[in-house]
Amino acid sequence: MAEDSFSLPSDVLVLIVLLLPTSARRRLRLVCKLWRDVIDERTSEMQSRSKTLAFLTQDLLAHRVHGPGDGAGPRARARRGHQLAAAGHVAGLDSGRTGVATDERSRESGYRGDGSHNRGEGDLGAGG
Amino acid sequence: MAAPESGDGNNGAARMVTLISSDNTRFEVEAAAASLSQTLQLTILDGGGGGGDGIPLPNVDSATLSKVLEYCIKHAPAAANGGAPNATAVDRAELERFDNEFVNIDQSVLYSLIMAAHNLEIEGLQSLVAKKVADMIKGKSPMEIRRTLGFPDPTPEEQAEMNAHMLEYGWAYE
Numbered sequence: 001m002a003e004d005s006f007s008l009p010s011d012v013l014v015l016i017v018l019l020l021p022t023s024a025r026r027r028l029r030l031v032c033k034l035w036r037d038v039i040d041e042r043t044s045e046m047q048s049r050s051k052t053l054a055f056l057t058q059d060l061l062a063h064r065v066h067g068p069g070d071g072a073g074p075r076a077r078a079r080r081g082h083q084l085a086a087a088g089h090v091a092g093l094d095s096g097r098t099g100v101a102t103d104e105r106s107r108e109s110g111y112r113g114d115g116s117h118n119r120g121e122g123d124l125g126a127g128g
Numbered sequence: 129m130a131a132p133e134s135g136d137g138n139n140g141a142a143r144m145v146t147l148i149s150s151d152n153t154r155f156e157v158e159a160a161a162a163s164l165s166q167t168l169q170l171t172i173l174d175g176g177g178g179g180g181d182g183i184p185l186p187n188v189d190s191a192t193l194s195k196v197l198e199y200c201i202k203h204a205p206a207a208a209n210g211g212a213p214n215a216t217a218v219d220r221a222e223l224e225r226f227d228n229e230f231v232n233i234d235q236s237v238l239y240s241l242i243m244a245a246h247n248l249e250i251e252g253l254q255s256l257v258a259k260k261v262a263d264m265i266k267g268k269s270p271m272e273i274r275r276t277l278g279f280p281d282p283t284p285e286e287q288a289e290m291n292a293h294m295l296e297y298g299w300a301y302e
Contacts, residue, residue, distance in 0.1 A: 008242065009246050012257075015258035016258045016262050020262050020266060024266075027270060028265075028273070030290050030293050031273050031279075032274070032282070033286070
């Protein structure tokens with residue numbers, strides 16, 4: 001009973017993780033293998049740092065995707081998941097331009113982010 | 129946010145739809161409330177759920193569905209207002225009080241709600257239950273989180289990693 005009492009769908013887990021401070025992710029990764037995979041794949045550091053870019057990209061995509069219609073209907077909403085996924089990819093490809101696209105906030109957090117990333121890898125090494 | 133057709137043909141009685149839980153209980157509810165579910169909204173816009181038909185929900189039992197509908201009915205007016213930008217502070221405070229009370233529930237009920245909100249794609253409810261779980265695990269160590277959520281015992285590998293983590297960061301949880 002306890003076994004499946006809280007096996008959360010990964011979409012739900014992502015929502016939860018995003019509500020907690022990014023500093024908690026290293027700890028949340030250790031809860032179980034599923035959480036680690038979800039956090040590594042769906043809430044990567046890149047996404048949290050280039051949030052601004054991700055939003056811009058998503059908007060651009062939204063315009064392109066919904067260009068012909070008015071895009072206000074629920075079906076447009078249903079497509080949002082795909083857009084978000086696509087936005088993630090584009091943000092990844094564009095990461096070289098992040099410095100141009102985002103504001104000083106990302107520059108400020110640049111060092112901090114890199115630091116925690118390194119610590120994260122250190123954890124991995126120690127674990128395996 | 130609001131259904132594009134809301135207000136359309138709503139001059140008299142509000143349009144009602146029937147939802148049928150996995151254990152075959154029928155719930156009649158205003159279409160506007162049911163439409164908080166993205167999944168149901170599509171069906172309802174296509175004219176489903178009216179008359180004697182009803183929309184079967186094979187993944188949601190009646191106890192959970194009645195709880196979900198309690199949420200939808202409470203939130204429908206604000207949602208129809210486009211997130212209620214002109215709601216009074218009193219209205220907002222009342223919704224907030226309702227939400228807090230709403231998730232003050234047994235963990236198994238919470239889990240059923242999480243799954244239902246996910247399957248029915250009820251955005252507000254998804255955020256609410258996610259917030260609840262986030263609050264439950266905030267500041268806890270990995271092992272405490274497992275216990276809180278009723279996970280089975282960790283594998284030796286998982287345990288070893290948690291031990292290493294506690295050796296290094298255990299002080300942070302004191």
